[in-house]
Amino acid sequence: MIDLHLIGIGTGNPDHLTRAAIAAMNAADLILLPRKGRAKSDLIDLRREICAQVLTGATRIVEFDLPVRDPVAAYRDAVDRWHDAIAEVWAAQIAAHLPGGGRLGLLVWGDPSLYDSTLRIADRLRARGMAIRVHVEPGITSLQALTAAHAIPLNTLAAPVLITTGRRLRAEGWPPAIDTIAVMLDGGCAFETLAPDDLVIWWGAYLGMPHQALIAGPLALVADDIVRTRAALRDRHGWIMDIYVLRRSRGRL
Known part of the structure; x- marks a missing residue:
């Protein structure tokens, strides 16, 4: 039996770890750290730093190369095959390093519940007949980190919020009957497709990290600045993690 602990680590800041997360890391027999290539070496460096700061016992750390998603295939098909490949790598690492079972820890950016597929990949291991609990x-999500950094509430009074992706915002436009949307996984600045009148944006990249970047204001005034800043940061670091909240101001921020 493998006890698989999916541990939310926030947005890369060790201060985001809960005491429960630290306890789970120290209780693990093995922690697997994914390598995502040289361009994203900062990501594994942050995981290494977190482990160095909080591990006090004999927990083993093993690094592995994460499969790369096909950038050409249709999105859903590519993601499905990618998750299959990741599950295969996990299974191989478990067989090699925990052949008799034990406690395995995986460090998940933000929280496993929000636009993260770790839980779905774990289901693939169960489907293969692997005995897993x-x-x-839970961890601090990028959405929480964003609203905290800008010191704003996520919702207006008694109003709903829609969490969506840049891909869907670009394809479907502004959702009806919603004043506030949070947009994740936007690689192409989908807010540029919207009529900016009466829209306010709160944008952030590398939230919680030393090089955190924040921009906020009426979309019509700051959209170009966000596009330029995002491109410059991506060129500088080789990768970017960003998120934003958009709200119809209706005369108020």
Whole structure:
């Protein structure tokens, strides 16, 4: 039996770890750290730093190369095959390093519940007949980190919020009957497709990290600045993680 602990680590800042997350890391027999290539070496460096700061016992750390998603195939097909490949790599690492079972820890950016596929990949291991119990230690999400950095509430009074992706915002436009949307996984600045009148944006990249970047204001005034800043940061670091909230101001921020 493998006890798989999916541990939310926030947005890369060790201060985001809960005491439950730290306890789960120290209780693990093995922690697997994914390498995502030289361009994203900062990501594994942050995981290494977190482990160095909080591990006090004999937890083993093993690094592995994460499969790369096909950038050409249709999105859903590519993601499905990518998740299959990741599950295969996990299974191989478990067989090699925990052949008799034990406690395995995986460090998940933000929280496993929000636009993260770790839980779905774990289901693939179950479907293969592997005996796994899944435990989740929640973490601070990028959405929480964004609203905290800008010191704003996520919702207006008694109003709903829609969390969506840049891909869907670009394809479907502004959702009806919603004043506030949070947009994740936007690689192409989908806010540029919207009529900016009466829209306010709060944008952030590398939230919680030393090089955190924030821009906020009426979309009509700051959209170009966000596009330029995002491109410059991506060129500088080789990767970017960003998120934003958009709200119809209706005369108020």
